[in-house]
Amino acid sequence: MKKILLIASVFAGFFTACPQPPTIMTETVEISEWSIGQKDGSLVVQWTDPSVDNLKSISVVTRLGEEVVDEGSVEPGTQTYTIPKDKVKVGESYLITIFGLDSENNKTAETSVPHTVSSANLLFESVNVYDQYAELKIASDASSQLTLEYGGQSITIDNGTTDIRIDNLKPGQTYIFTLRTENHSAATFTRKTMLFWDDFAYSTPEDLTASRWTWCHRENPNLENHWSFSMRGEGNAERVLFNTEEGVNFLRLEGYYKGEEKNPENMLGAGVRSQGCFYFTFGKVEIRFRFKDSLPGSFPALWMMPQNADPGCANGGSWPYGGEIDIMERVHSRPWLVYNTAHTENWSTAAGGYAGESSQYNVAGKQNGSGKAEDWNKWNIVGIEWSRGGLQWYVNGVRTKWIPAEDNLGNYPFTEKSSFYLIMNMSVAGGGFAGKAEPGFYNYIDIDYVKVTPNADTIVQDCPYYTSGGAQ
Amino acid sequence: MKKLLMIAVIALSMAACEPEGDLYVISSVSVSPISGDVGTEFEWQAEVSTLVASELTVTLNGAESVEIAQESVEGKSIEQLFSGVISSGSLSQPGIYSVSFTLSSPGRTSLERTAYFEVK
Incomplete structure (x- = not known):
C-alpha cells in the first residue's frame, strides 16, 4: 500500500503545477546536536529532535563491541534518555547510537558516538552556543580538577565552578566540547556555532x-x-x-x-x-x-x-x-x-x-x-x-x-x-x-x-x- | 527492495519536478575503528547514491575544520563507495572527533552527514 501511495504521489507530483516544495526524505536527516554525560552512575543522553515531518519516536541503542547492552525509545520532545547504571561499567568504551522514526517507520540517519565511562558524575546541565561564544552550566562531583577541551583548546575548571563562558569561537564551525576528569571523557556535546x-x-x-x-x-x-x-x-x-x-x-x-x-x-x-x-x-x-x-x-x-x-x-x-x-x-x-x-x-x-x-x-x-x-x-x-x-x-x-x-x-x-x-x-x-x-x-x-x-x-x-x- | 524503490522514486521524481533531497542520498558514513589510541590510523568511508553529478567534501573537525578529501561523484549512480585515511598527525590530542561528509551540486541544496570517533 505504501509503495502504491508513494508511486501515486510521484505521478500526482508530475501532473500538478511544478515546482513542488522540496521534500525532505527522513533517511537523509541526522541528529546533529547531542550531548552525553553522567549522573548517579547512569549515562544521560540528550539531543535536539531532527527536523522530520511526523516524527514518531527517538531510539537510543548502546553497544559494547557488538553486544547491545541497552536500548529504548522516547516520544518526540523528550530529548533525553538515561542508560541505567547497572548497564554500564567504569572504564569501558560504549558506542551510543541515536536515531528517529517517522510515522511510516522510516528511519533517520544514525548518529553514533563513542563514550568512555568515568567514575565521576559529570553533566552539561545547560548548553547555549551562539556565534562567537558559549555559555555552559556543568554539574560535577569530581574531586580533582576538570579540563574542558574544544577546538584544540584546553582550559582548567576549578572545583565548584558551575557556570562557564567561552569566547573567541569561530562562527559556523562544528565544535565538540569534552569535559574530562583525569583521562576519561566523561561529558561531551557537539554544536555548530551560529553565524x-x-x-x-x-x-x-x-x-x-x-x-x-x-x-x-x-x-x-x-x-x-x-x-x-x-x-x-x-x-x-x-x-x-x-x-x-x-x-x-x-x-x-x-x-x-x-x-x-x-x-x-x-x-x-x-x-x-x-x-x-x-x-x-x-x-x-x-x-x-x-x-x-x-x-x-x-x-x-x-x-x-x-x-x-x-x-x-x-x-x-x-x-x-x-x-x-x-x-x-x-x-x-x-x-x-x-x-x-x-x-x-x-x-x-x-x-x-x-x-x-x-x-x-x-x-x-x-x-x-x-x-x-x-x-x-x-x-x-x-x-x-x-x-x-x-x-x-x-x-x-x-x-x-x-x-x-x-x-x-x-x-x-x-x-x-x-x-x-x-x-x-x-x-x-x-x-x-x-x-x-x-x-x-x-x-x-x-x-x-x-x-x-x-x-x-x-x-x-x-x-x-x-x-x-x-x-x- | 527498499533501495530499488527509492531509486525508482528518485528517477520518477526527477522526471517530474526534481524535488530537492530526492536527487542524492548519503546512505552511510563511518570511521573505523570507532575508538583508538593516539597514533592509530583511522579510515573514513561514505556510500552515496545520486542522480546528478555531485561533489563529496570530507572535513575533519578538530582544532580547525580541515578539508581532508574532495571526490567527484558521477551522476545516475547507485551506491558509490568512497574511502580514505585520516592522518594520525591531525589527531595528536585525545578526545572525540568528527568527520563531516557534504554532498553538493550547483543549484541544489547540500546534504550533510557526520561520523564520530574517539582518540584515547
Whole structure:
C-alpha cells in the first residue's frame, strides 16, 4: 500500500503545477546536536529532535563491541534518555547510537558516538552556543580538577565552578566540547556555532551600534505620497528603545508622525542594518518579533539586501538585479498577514513594475488565511532558509513559501557568489502599498532576537563582525 | 527492495519536478575503528547514491575544520563507495572527533552527514 501511495504521489507530483516544495526524505536527516554525560552512575543522553515531518519516536541503542547492552525509545520532545547504571561499567568504551522514526517507520540517519565511562558524575546541565561564544552550566562531583577541551583548546575548571563562558569561537564551525576528569571523557556535546546572534540585551542606542548594526538612513525625504517615504528613517536613536518583559529583552523600533501639521519631515521611522558589518552566504535566518498595531502608513519590515551581488548580475548588481529578500513585511490593507517576497530582475522589472515574487501568510502559515490581526501582537517567529537549492520562508516553523534556484528567474541573484546583510525597520509610509499615515501616528515593532544559523551550504564570510568585532 | 524503490522514486521524481533531497542520498558514513589510541590510523568511508553529478567534501573537525578529501561523484549512480585515511598527525590530542561528509551540486541544496570517533 505504501509503495502504491508513494508511486501515486510521484505521478500526482508530475501532473500538478511544478515546482513542488522540496521534500525532505527522513533517511537523509541526522541528529546533529547531542550531548552525553553522567549522573548517579547512569549515562544521560540528550539531543535536539531532527527536523522530520511526523516524527514518531527517538531510539537510543548502546553497544559494547557488538553486544547491545541497552536500548529504548522516547516520544518526540523528550530529548533525553538515561542508560541505567547497572548497564554500564567504569572504564569501558560504549558506542551510543541515536536515531528517529517517522510515522511510516522510516528511519533517520544514525548518529553514533563513542563514550568512555568515568567514575565521576559529570553533566552539561545547560548548553547555549551562539556565534562567537558559549555559555555552559556543568554539574560535577569530581574531586580533582576538570579540563574542558574544544577546538584544540584546553582550559582548567576549578572545583565548584558551575557556570562557564567561552569566547573567541569561530562562527559556523562544528565544535565538540569534552569535559574530562583525569583521562576519561566523561561529558561531551557537539554544536555548530551560529553565524550571527543578537538578543538585544542593551541599555543604550550606542550599545546597539557598537558591534553589529548601523543606522538606516532616510529615503526620499522630499517625495510625498510615496510608499517608501521615510522608510529608512533618520535620527534613529531617538526612536529606539530597549526593554525587558517577562525576562525577555527586546529592541523596539518606533515610527511617528509628529505634531498636528501635515509635514513630511515629521514622518519618522527607525531602522538598523548589518551592512558592512555582518553578511553571509547561505544559512537560516530566524527573527522573533511582534507588532503594536496595524495603522494606515504602518510599514514594518525584516529583510535582506546584497552586500556583494553576484558579479554575473546585470547592471552591476544594482536593484533589483542583485536581488532583495523580504523575510517579512506587513501593510495595513491586510493586517492579519505578513508578506514573504523576493525581488529579482524578472520579478521586478520584466513584469513591468514593482512586483516581486510574493505571498501572504498568517501566523498559522496559511496563505491568504483570514486570521486575526491581533495574533501578530504576540511573539511570532519568521524565518528564511537560503541554500544552493533556493529560498524557503517559514512562519512559526511552518514552511510558507519556496523559490527554487532552478526556477525561471532569468538573472537568479541568490548564488554562492553573492552575500546578503540584514535590515530591520519600522517605516512610516506616505501612501500607496502601505497606506497613508496621518499626523499623530505612532506604531512600533518589537524584536526579541535575530539568529542566523549555518546549513550544509554555508560559506562563512570574512566580515568585520568577526574580524574586528564590529561595524566599520 | 527498499533501495530499488527509492531509486525508482528518485528517477520518477526527477522526471517530474526534481524535488530537492530526492536527487542524492548519503546512505552511510563511518570511521573505523570507532575508538583508538593516539597514533592509530583511522579510515573514513561514505556510500552515496545520486542522480546528478555531485561533489563529496570530507572535513575533519578538530582544532580547525580541515578539508581532508574532495571526490567527484558521477551522476545516475547507485551506491558509490568512497574511502580514505585520516592522518594520525591531525589527531595528536585525545578526545572525540568528527568527520563531516557534504554532498553538493550547483543549484541544489547540500546534504550533510557526520561520523564520530574517539582518540584515547
